Amino acid sequence: MAESQFVYVTYIRTTPEKLWRALIEPEFTRRFWMGTTQESEWKPGASWRIVTPDGRTADSGQVVEIDPFRKLVLTWQHQLHPEARAEGYSRLTYTLEEKGDSVKLTVLHEMDKSDSKLIKAISGGWPMILASLKSLLETGEALSATRRWPEGM
């Protein structure tokens, strides 16, 4: 079983379709995910990557499972910091469940390695990104801290 695991759950007043698009489409991710975009054909086995505004690959991996508007499983390797990169692949699972007028989004990030540096580094970032995503979908505006790629990173 995975040794380093983090789970984030947030309820967003939106539809599964809109949330799904916001998670993967550039016009959305750019606004709440620090200016980054994601590239993939979004089908099982396809490669996947997060691209920084200046064109570097921040993270990459493969699409493991994709069930549009419901579930997306990715392998995930960080690329910018050598130490985190050396840890290899983690696994990310997005689960979307409709609950009344909201969607329950569960983000599970796990790695078969205890004390993972990648998971630790990312664990600080996820709440900010997800809070910004929620703000974008509910109010039309992302949170200011996540609108731009941090300088010097």
Added chain:
Amino acid sequence: MTAMGAEVDKVFKALAAPERRLLLDRLRADNGQTLGQLCQHMDMTRQAVTKHLKVLEEATLVATIWRGREKLHYLNPMPIHEIAERWIDKYERRRLRALAELKAKLEGKNNG
């Protein structure tokens, strides 16, 4: 707004009991535990732990994920993050406004 207020109430109520904060501490130290694991070394009955976990889950402070037949409990930092964001932003804004007023006064301008 009322619905959102109710959510925040749940979070504060859940955090108001030391037993529940202890459970969150346990999960922070070792995320993804079963009920059985959480009951170990705890001065509480299994029923009491179950009850507290239910309150934490309803406040979304704890998230659960099924692994086969095991229900694992995780600390969900999102509600606390949202609370911090909300008030930190507000206090910053107020402080900035107070500073702007002070600056206007000291510089002898009418701040309208």
